[in-house]
Amino acid sequence: MVGALAVVKPLPEVRVTELPQEDIKWCTVSLSDVLDTGKRLEASVFEVEGRHAREAVENCTWGTVPLGEPGNGLLEKAYYPGRFKRIYCSAECGVPFYLPSQMTDIRPKPDKYISALTKCDISDLKLKRGDLLLTRSGTIGNSTIVSQTLEDVVFSDDVIRVTPKNPIDLGYLYAFFRSETGYKILQTNQYGSVIRHIEPEHLYSICVPNPPEAIKKKINDLIMQSYRLRDESNELLDTATKMLVETLNLPPIKEFQIEQFGDGYETNNYSVKLSETNKRLDGSYHVPIAKAITEHLRRNAKELLTVGDKRVSKDIILPGRFKRVYVEEGQGRVFFGGKQLFELDPSNKKYLSLAHHGDRIKEQLELHENMTLITCSGTIGKVTLVPRQWERWAANQHIIRVVPASDEIAGYLSVFLSSEYGYPLITRFTYGSVVDEINATHVSQIPFPILADKPIQDKINQLALKANSLRYEAYKLEQEALRSMNDEVIFA
Incomplete structure (x- = not known):
């Protein structure tokens, strides 16, 4: 009988390379994360910046609070109207209809009109002042506030309507989701995978920093004043356009x-x-x-x-x-x-x-x-x-x-x-x-x-320039709110 001889060779030394954190984007991924993403191994599936954004919020000085389900968290409502087949028609026969791509426009103009024959309740599609809007498909995570300009406007069902329980959370949540950190969190799930579609339920688990009421109020006041100036600029432009039409x-x-x-x-x-x-x-x-x-x-x-x-x-x-x-x-x-x-x-x-x-x-x-x-x-x-x-x-x-x-x-x-x-x-x-x-x-x-009436032409010109100036002031207020969100809240 011939015996088998096994020879054990020593394993080569494994060198652990330190990743240059400043030169490339990187992160560690657990096996459970890989399984949760359908066993995908592409780096693009795991959004590094999204994971880092969540870590920044979790480690913030003020602690966090989940948005929570309506009634049990910061939100009173989070919903969008049911899907429906749209029947478009001419402007004379239909209702002005706005798409998600127009949501962040300062002064949106309708490109489409839907017919009364459309099988949906048009009133459910109208926006309510004081709501926060979030795009839920395509380019997700864009946000705006329903102020005077958008009140009662009929918008697509591709926009989530969010009603905060506390009024001062409206501007605060808007500033959070407008920040780079909040925007990344909205676009990714808990393990960093990029998502192309969100439902109201996805919002419930999102945690936001929970600073003192005074800081929230400061940020909210800046944002709401910014939107008031935008509305005022739109009114000035409407007045200028009306004067032009009447004079000619x-x-x-x-x-x-x-x-x-x-x-x-x-x-x-x-x-x-x-x-x-x-x-x-x-x-x-x-x-x-x-x-x-x-x-x-x-x-x-x-x-x-x-x-x-x-x-x-x-x-x-x-x-x-x-x-x-x-x-x-x-x-x-x-x-x-x-x-x-x-x-x-x-x-x-x-x-x-x-x-x-x-x-x-x-x-x-x-x-x-x-x-x-x-x-x-x-x-x-x-x-x-x-x-x-x-x-x-x-x-x-x-x-x-x-x-x-x-x-x-x-x-x-x-x-x-x-x-x-x-x-x-x-x-x-x-x-x-x-x-x-x-x-x-x-x-x-x-x-x-x-125009034959030079003073009227000058007045139209002044109204337009004044509206442009108000938009600059609105921009500065929003930027101040975003700086406060970053410096006093997320990275305090």
């Missing part, structure tokens, strides 16, 4: 008389003189509404100029396309796009490298107070006035900058172009088979009315 005797946009080529056709039809084609053969350029508005302005304005006239604008800038080099926050220039154009503090900001793009930023991308911005690619015709907090920030090449001739016309220019009468005059220039585009030359050709 503009009828409702749908009441313009449009002449058609013939009445026996199922589609819209119209004729265009060869001399008026302007070398454009696309039907959208010759839409009768643009011609009707232009003729009305010519009859009722003192003078009909164009946006490119030197009495209206110094320059119209469309940046060239370029490959972007991004850097970390604090190392470059703030950079955002057209989707964030209506926000007080643009979300998802990025930072452009000054070393790679310094000259381009200075010559083309940089924003300055009281410029008028117009989106020119994809979604055409979104217009806003640059507030002071965006001074020297940068916006992408899908936004045209109109540099006003002076501050004496800057606000009036923005009010006209952002009105429902300015929109058709902008979008008529649209070209492109896949992605819609307009360029700086097109913007320079947009008709622009000078």
Whole structure:
């Protein structure tokens, strides 16, 4: 019999490498976390920053309190209306309907209208003042407060409505979820996995810092004052737009008389003189509404100029396309796009490298107070006035900058172009088979009315600039609240 001989070899020495915490994002993951995520081993499943955010809150000086189930925690209610199949219709026949992407706009305008035939209770969709709103799908975690501007507005069921039990928790919770720490917690679950959809139940287990009432009240007061200033700025702009409409005797946009080529056709039809084609053969350029508005302005304005006239604008800038080099926050220039154009503090900001793009930023991308911005690619015709907090920030090449001739016309220019009468005059220039585009030359050709009543025009201009100033004050108050949340609460 031959015996088996086993030889045991010593295991090689295992070296433990210390992870460079400042150079890469890292975290430890337990086996139970891996099993909870469906045995996924990709690093992207475990959001490092989300885990660190939860640790920061757990270790804060003031201790924590869970939001808890309604009635047993900080929340009185957390819900969203039941899902339903939407039936869209024209503006004349339906109710203005807002989408989650518009929730953070300072002054949202409806893009869609739902019919009364939609099988849902429209009243359940209306927002109630004093609620906190959170987007629950797609881009989750965006938040806003229902103030005067959004009260009774009909919003999508993709928005969670949260009613705090204590009124001072409204601004406090908003500031927490607007902070980088709270935003990350809202986007991840307890083991750091990124989630793409949240339900009200997900909120109940979230723990928030529990500082003294005096600190909560301070933060709440700053946030609520910020929203009051936003509402006031919207009222000023509504007043300015109303004055513009009345002075130019503009009828409702749908009441313009449009002449058609013939009445026996199922589609819209119209004729265009060869001399008026302007070398454009696309039907959208010759839409009768643009011609009707232009003729009305010519009859009722003192003078009909164009946006490119030197009495209206110094320059119209469309940046060239370029490959972007991004850097970390604090190392470059703030950079955002057209989707964030209506926000007080643009979300998802990025930072452009000054070393790679310094000259381009200075010559083309940089924003300055009281410029008028117009989106020119994809979604055409979104217009806003640059507030002071965006001074020297940068916006992408899908936004045209109109540099006003002076501050004496800057606000009036923005009010006209952002009105429902300015929109058709902008979008008529649209070209492109896949992605819609307009360029700086097109913007320079947009008709622009000078009012016969100079004091009224000056008043409209002043109202717009005052509204812009109020938005800057609102921004400062919110930033002060966020600094207090970070310095006095989360990282105290």
